[in-house]
Amino acid sequence: MAEASTQIMKCPLCLESFRLPKVLDCFHTFCEGCLSTFPFDKKNLKGKDIFECPVCVTPILAPTEDETQERWASNLPTNYRVLSFLNEKGSESVDTVLCQPCQEGGKTQTSVAFCVDCAEYLCRSCRQNHKLFKISKHHVITDESVTANQNYESDSEYPAVCHIHKKPLVYYCNDHKVVCCVQCIPDGHRKCIKLDDIEDLAKSVSENGSLKEVQDKLEVLSADFQKIQGKREDNLKIVDEQKKDIRKLIETWRKNLVKKVKELEKSALERLDEVHEEVTTELENRLKECKSVIAAVEVSSFMLEEASNMKNMRQLFIGFAKVSKQADNYSTTLQSLYDRAFELSLGYATKKEVESFYNADSLGDTKKDSKSMYLSFASINEDEMLKSMERYREYENKLPASDSEEENVKRKFPQPKPSKMLSKTLSAPRYGKFQFRELDDN
Numbered sequence: 343m344a345e346a347s348t349q350i351m352k353c354p355l356c357l358e359s360f361r362l363p364k365v366l367d368c369f370h371t372f373c374e375g376c377l378s379t380f381p382f383d384k385k386n387l388k389g390k391d392i393f394e395c396p397v398c399v400t401p402i403l404a405p406t407e408d409e410t411q412e413r414w415a416s417n418l419p420t421n422y423r424v425l426s427f428l429n430e431k432g433s434e435s436v437d438t439v440l441c442q443p444c445q446e447g448g449k450t451q452t453s454v455a456f457c458v459d460c461a462e463y464l465c466r467s468c469r470q471n472h473k474l475f476k477i478s479k480h481h482v483i484t485d486e487s488v489t490a491n492q493n494y495e496s497d498s499e500y501p502a503v504c505h506i507h508k509k510p511l512v513y514y515c516n517d518h519k520v521v522c523c524v525q526c527i528p529d530g531h532r533k534c535i536k537l538d539d540i541e542d543l544a545k546s547v548s549e550n551g552s553l554k555e556v557q558d559k560l561e562v563l564s565a566d567f568q569k570i571q572g573k574r575e576d577n578l579k580i581v582d583e584q585k586k587d588i589r590k591l592i593e594t595w596r597k598n599l600v601k602k603v604k605e606l607e608k609s610a611l612e613r614l615d616e617v618h619e620e621v622t623t624e625l626e627n628r629l630k631e632c633k634s635v636i637a638a639v640e641v642s643s644f645m646l647e648e649a650s651n652m653k654n655m656r657q658l659f660i661g662f663a664k665v666s667k668q669a670d671n672y673s674t675t676l677q678s679l680y681d682r683a684f685e686l687s688l689g690y691a692t693k694k695e696v697e698s699f700y701n702a703d704s705l706g707d708t709k710k711d712s713k714s715m716y717l718s719f720a721s722i723n724e725d726e727m728l729k730s731m732e733r734y735r736e737y738e739n740k741l742p743a744s745d746s747e748e749e750n751v752k753r754k755f756p757q758p759k760p761s762k763m764l765s766k767t768l769s770a771p772r773y774g775k776f777q778f779r780e781l782d783d784n
Contacts, residue, residue, distance in 0.1 A: 351427060354397050355380060362439055362463070363425055364418040367520040368400035371421045378415035390530070400519070403506075403530075416442060416462075419503065441465035456484050513537045588708055595705050606696075614688075621686050628682075635675055642668045 353360050355376040362374040372380075382393040384404050391404040405414035441451040442462045453463035457472060460481060464472060472478050504511055504523035511521045516536040531537060547553055642665045649661025 351424065360421075360424055360428060363421040363428075364415060365421040366395055366400075366402050366418065368395045368398050368402065370395050370397045370400075371424055372396070374415050374418070377418065378412040382411075413446070416446070417506070439463045441468055443468045457481050512540055514540055514543055592705055599705075617688060621688065625686055632679065635672065635679070638668070639672055642672070 351359055353363075353373045353376055354370070355372055358373075360371065360373055363371045364374045364377055365371045380396065382404070384391050384393060385401075386392070387401055392401040393404045394400065395402055405411055439453045441449075441453045441464055444451040444465055451465035451467070454466050455464045455469040456462070457464055457478070460472075460478065464483070469483060472481065472483065503509060504526060507523050507525040507529075509523035509525055511523055513522050513524075513527065513531075514520075514537070515522055515531050515534050516538065517534040518531065521540060522531060522537075527534075527537065645661060646665040649658050649665070652658045652661065
């Protein structure tokens with residue numbers, strides 16, 4: 343209970359102890375400063391601008407066009423029960439409240455008193471001026487010492503006034519589920535079907551046990567919400583563990599890819615050396631053949647020159663005939679070389695799997711999966727629970743059947759799958775293949 347009381351004394355927006363607690367029509371309490379700066383999403387409901395309570399999303403009348411959000415928050419009723427509890431505990435948030443009238447004037451003054459009728463904190467100067475004005479001279483003002491230690495025990499000490507019209511709250515609108523003053527009725531409740539007197543309702547609630555009934559309901563609801571909170575906390579732990587597993591999986595893929603790339607690089611370079619050696623050997627052999635023929639032609643040319651210098655006509659003709667035949671053979675050899683006069687070159691054909699790798703935008707995809715959270719709640723009736731169970735069964739039936747527990751785990755906690763192109767890359771035998779082609783000189 344002590345922990346619960348501590349939580350109740352914390353603002354749902356800033357999650358810290360209340361600083362000047364202000365209560366909305368739905369009875370949820372927030373710091374005035376939080377309400378004055380909270381980014382409400384203004385909506386239109388039946389021609390009226392409304393805010394939604396940050397806790398229960400109950401429609402709350404928004405500030406008028408000529409009223410700032412700060413002024414609107416300041417005019418909200420103060421939650422004196424919360425304030426009393428904070429005062430009793432000696433909360434620092436009460437001791438350091440600033441003077442509200444000075445704040446509206448752009449000044450910063452520490453408050454020394456509190457006007458119960460206006461629900462405003464006052465500095466020393468404003469306190470003195472408050473007693474001078476006719477409209478406020480009879481207001482109940484407490485000094486700092488009382489504010490810091492006052493424990494409101496009497497219900498009459500809680501000023502139940504409308505924060506809009508500053509008039510006593512006397513009616514309860516069953517249509518809007520809000521309390522209102524006599525001025526609220528023509529302003530916003532003329533078409534409401536049922537307006538009840540607050541005092542009559544209070545007597546009825548006290549006598550018929552409704553207070554105990556609501557209190558019991560709140561306790562049950564609190565227990566049910568704690569179940570959901572526990573599930574959410576467990577879910578957070580599971581998601582954190584899944585993140586670690588997915589990170590390890592991604593790192594494993596990265597290591598495997600780097601390893602595979604190095605293997606493919608080594609294989610590709612070895613193939614490059616192999617094909618290059620093959621082409622080089624063939625080119626060198628062809629070059630040797632050319633050099634050999636050129637040397638033979640030079641020898642024949644020398645022999646013909648020697649024969650032409652001979653005075654013996656027979657020797658001259660024999661030399662001529664021999665060289666002439668060699669020249670014919672050279673022509674045949676040249677034609678053969680010409681027919682085989684192709685230029686060799688190296689080419690590289692990249693594997694499609696490798697090309698696909700460069701088009702990959704990620705190693706895989708981490709996806710968010712959701713499924714029904716089955717819980718039993720004491721605050722939900724049996725029919726609703728049966729409907730919830732039926733929805734859960736329908737979801738389970740949509741899952742593919744599997745006898746493998748491992749598959750069931752994977753289905754419940756899906757892991758990111760690498761893209762097909764990356765899978766193909768890891769299975770590729772090499773980057774690509776080298777080819778050498780003979781190119782016609784023509």
